Amino acid sequence: MTNGSDDSRPGSGGRSARPGLLLGRPFGIPVYVTSSWVIVAVLITLVYGGIVQNRLVLGPVAYLLAFVFAILLYASVLVHELAHSVVARGFGLPVRRIVLYVLGGVSEIEREAPTPGREFWIAFAGPLLSLVLAAGAYVLASVADPFSVTGELLFQLWVANLLVGVFNLLPGLPLDGGRLLRAGVWKVTGRAFTGSVVAAWGGRVLALVVVALPFLFAWSAGGRPSPWAIVWGLVLGGFMWMGSTEALSSARVRERVPGLRARALARPAVTVVADTPLAEAERRAGESGAEAVVVVDAGGVPVSIVHPEAAEAIGQGRRAWVPVSSVSRALTRHSVVSVELAGEELLGVLTSHPLPEYLVVDEDGGVFGVLRAVDVNAAMTGEG
Template identity: 55%
Template structure:
């Protein structure tokens, strides 16, 4: 399973190396699927190697699980190498329960590049399948190398073909997205189309094997149904996440610091909170900025701290005691918008930011809660 996403946990697992300068991690969940593959593949190994001891057949099955994840790693590296060729930053690769994740931190700028990055993984898997098919014919039947190579080429063929299915978060879904993006000239439309295809694919993965078994009068294989449900769940969750991302991006034009800003009044730090709030109401302002005696801003009064202060104490509490010192990262340009604004806020999480004009004049205060309301319901 292969996807590309910039959002993963900060501690993804055990670090294994840096091929092509890209950190590779293995999640502890890999041990679960390695054990499952070993257990389910061992009977087939035993049947093809009848003269081998049971312990040996389990070892061969485990080696197959390791080699399969090496194939997955090569699949993900193909995505990353092509992405870096286009100048896209790659954070890391993580191998986990259902395959691998390439963490590409920025989306390609054009549909053609999106298609190329997505297609690189399945293409490499199919190439590995072809090489393995040829190699299996050159190895003696009934030997451990033949068993491993045969299963690996079949597995790479399955991985390559499966990832070409047209639905996010699979590579084929990203290729479909690129195609719709090219036709409509709208990446959001491409994401919506590919995500809904992904949801449909998830339903087919569960219903299809069950319907096939019932139509032939056979009992569904528990292992096949387990894999179907796992894969369908992964695809459904990934497609749903893509839909949310598309909705968020659709609201990006509304994200303008200047439009969302609250008018602010300047007060010195020794002014009582009650008096500062009176001045704010009189000026129809929604924020309070603490300034020094020369009028330069030095802090922003926290809205949450004001709310938490009982009304009877407000005449005795100074605004300076409820303010956060203005670090440089909390001072943003008033003309920021879209992802540039979000990136600036992510770089310095806070409840409030001071907005200034290019000349340094105070424009107002941006409250994080107001930004969050733009995306409410997404």
């Protein structure tokens, strides 16, 4: 029930393994459902089946209808997430996939919205469509026999969409209402980071409220909270707390992106030919103050970069005999970046093809240095 981008740090692995069963590709967007969905489906079937049985007296069929409600709930979540994704793609933001899991769904949008207005519409599209569907199903349910299977299904449909729409409008990350709050604060202050901080703390407050609700309701009624209510409160509250904390951490990382400079982050490098002994290459690097070794061909064209871990694995006695080519990683067209790249443009190039290191070239195409993913990640997390 959230929308956001994944870990955008270089070398973080890029596209992860499939998170579950591929359901299809509506609008060209892969949709996956995790095995955790079965847990919720079983719980809804068991709990809601008894309610349906009391209303319609259908026998075992009541539990079949309850299972249909579980499917309708997740179909509502899917439609909700598709609204986010379609609007995001309309604004030119790539969508990796949609994942449905135990507590809802997430649209994995690979870049942040560039303006608060676009952030608002991407976030609002999901709840808006959910509420429109809820209203439509409610109108149909109002003219159907409430004690018929059709009436029950329409009732389930409008309730499912109402739940999805209203819950997601709560003002705190990682919910859509938190992104609406973020967009508003961003618009007023001119700083996306400030909006993220406010919305993340809003999510933390909501998490505490959700955990406390079963106890507050029980106290107001003069009774004790149901164990199930406590468990669900802790699960939902924990989900919201972790989501808001992750959003806050991500915002802090994103705040440092504009300060990234390939020129500043590149380590100075020395160039050697492929048959140069590792010991000789290290000696030259030490004399010139270089921290990386780039291997070039006979024409001086870079072909690979010495891999530090592979080089360190060579014993001191063998380094005078091992050529640098045997401990180097070959360069590809994705391994080379311009020294002029900075900020979002630099990060976009690096995350589109995550690698441990990149060759940084100057304006004339000459070797400027080597950019390591660990250095970029350290700069983004404030550890550098």
